Amino acid sequence: MTLFSRRHALAAAAAAGAGALATPGVASAASTSHRSRPSDRHAPTISREAFGQVGGAAVYRYTLTAGSGLTVKILTYGGIVQSVQVPDGRGRPVDIALGFATLDDYVAHNSPEAGGGVYFGALIGRYANRIANGTFTLDGVTYQVPVNNNGNALHGGTVGFDKKVWTPTVEHGHDSVGLRLEYVSPDGEMGFPGTLTTQATYTLDNRDRLTLAFRATTDKATVVNLTNHTYWNLAGESSGDVYGQLLQLNADRYTPVDATQIPTGERLPVRATPMDFTRPTAIGARVAGADPQLLTGQGYDLNWAVNGGGAGLTLAARAADPRSGRTLTVWSTQPGIQFYSGNFLTGTLVGTGNTAYRQSYGFALETQNFPDAPNHPDFPSSVLRPGQVYRHTTVYGLTTRRP
Structure with missing residues (x-):
């Protein structure tokens, strides 16, 4: 195996009670033992309902x-994944994504x-994660993004893509259904240069994969970093904290941050x-350790440099809930990939299951370019120029073994 060592893969399988890591769409017999073969299933379906204004x-x-x-429910407001309902080992649906019941929430x-x-x-944009002081310089011009997090710009500024109403188009494929969402961000919105046309396509297939494919073009040089910010709790969104769930990241290095959670520029082992x-x-x-990085983020809220990342579709993460046998691969x-352990959930927000979300009731795995890359020339470039196409694909694989 080239991404995780075989020993690591077997350790993950043993810990989660599932099969070894595999390529996208190829699951072990153990991890899908309660499922029928894709050819035996009904064709995927997609439906629409009004959800407010x-x-x-x-x-x-x-x-x-x-x-x-x-079953995955997606809103045209913010391109939000409201719920991900996965049948358990006995076929009963369990929602494993944190969310709200109403648009007003x-x-x-x-x-x-x-x-x-x-x-x-x-959906997060134009720039996922943080930009130091909300400023960056591109082609000799300095741009200012409204700050909204410790003096920095987080997730695109005060009015990011998460607050936009996207234009939907339904797609049908072989053994799959899709929802393409489009938003055109005008030149100067949130201080970013260029008119950016973005499509985000969610596709659900009969191999129990949810694929999110981004495509973006611009009419002026700009910076782009798009992601999705789903919070996962593989035991169920109302089940409590995720501390007992297992995580494996295909990353030997991470990018440490300063006191305001801006990368120092290092990539440490x-x-x-x-x-x-x-x-x-x-x-x-x-x-709960005393490591300064954990104290700064009040838990995990850091970017890991994926081994081999940026060179094609690469295994970034695997999470598992030993109790339910439910597994997520990314x-x-x-x-x-930003791993965030839900540190700032305080019990003040009530979710879809009528449960107050407390600290670490969910975790996020945000596939991304590095934070503050526009201000770090040695980080992977986030610059998009006219004539170029930004592409970013993430595949979420979900399996459940019999209890």
């Missing part, structure tokens, strides 16, 4: 359902200036630190 614009909720019963609580800043399930997830490790095993074309 924002600023006079209609918002819709689309429901994508695979033949296995895996998303509008009121999902972004920083509204008093929330959780970004449940949202994870070995012998709490950032070492090269073997499957319980999320809560070291989260493949990405991006060089980095």
Whole structure:
């Protein structure tokens, strides 16, 4: 095996009670033992329902359902993944994505200036993660993005893509259904140069994979970093904290941050630190340690440099819940992945299951370019120029073994 060592893969399988890591769409017999073969399943379906209005614009909720019963609900507001319902070992649906029951809750609580800043399930842009002081220089011109996080710009500034109503188009493929969302960000929006046309396509297939493919073009040189901010709890969104769930990251290095969570520019080894997830490790095993990086983020909120990341679709992460046997694998074309352990959930927000979300009731795995890359020439470039096409694909694979 080229991404994780075979020993690491077998350790992950043993810890989670599932088969070894595999390529996208190829699952072990153990991990899919309760599933029928894809050819035996019903064709995936997609449906639409009204979900309210924002600023006079209609918002819709689309429901994508695979033949296995895996169901994903997506809003045109913010491109939000509202829920991911996965059948358990006995076929009963369990929602494993944190979210709100109503559009009003998303509008009121999902972004920083509204008093929330959780970004449940949202599409993030133009620049995911942080830009130091909200400023960057491109081709000799300095640009200012509104700051909204410790004096820095987070997730595109005060009004990011997570607050936009996207234009939907339904797609049908072989053994799959898709929802393409489009948003055109005008030149100068949130201080970013260029008119950026972005498509984000969610595709659910009968191999129980949810694929998110971004495509963006610009008419002027700009910077781009797009991602999705779903919070996962593989035991169920109302089940409590995720400290006992296992995480494995295909990353030997991470990018440490300063006191305001801006990268220092280093890429430090994870070995012998709490950032070492090269073997499957319980999320809560070291989260309460005194490491300065954990103290700064009040838990995990860091970017890992994916081994081989940025050179095609690469295995970035694997998470598993030993109790339910539910497993999530994340493949990405991006060089980095931000692991956030839900540190700033305070119990003030009530989710879809009518449960107050407390600290670490969910975790996020945000595939991305490195934070603050526009201000670090030695980081992978985030610059997009006219005539170029930004592409970013993430594949989320979901399996459940019999209890």
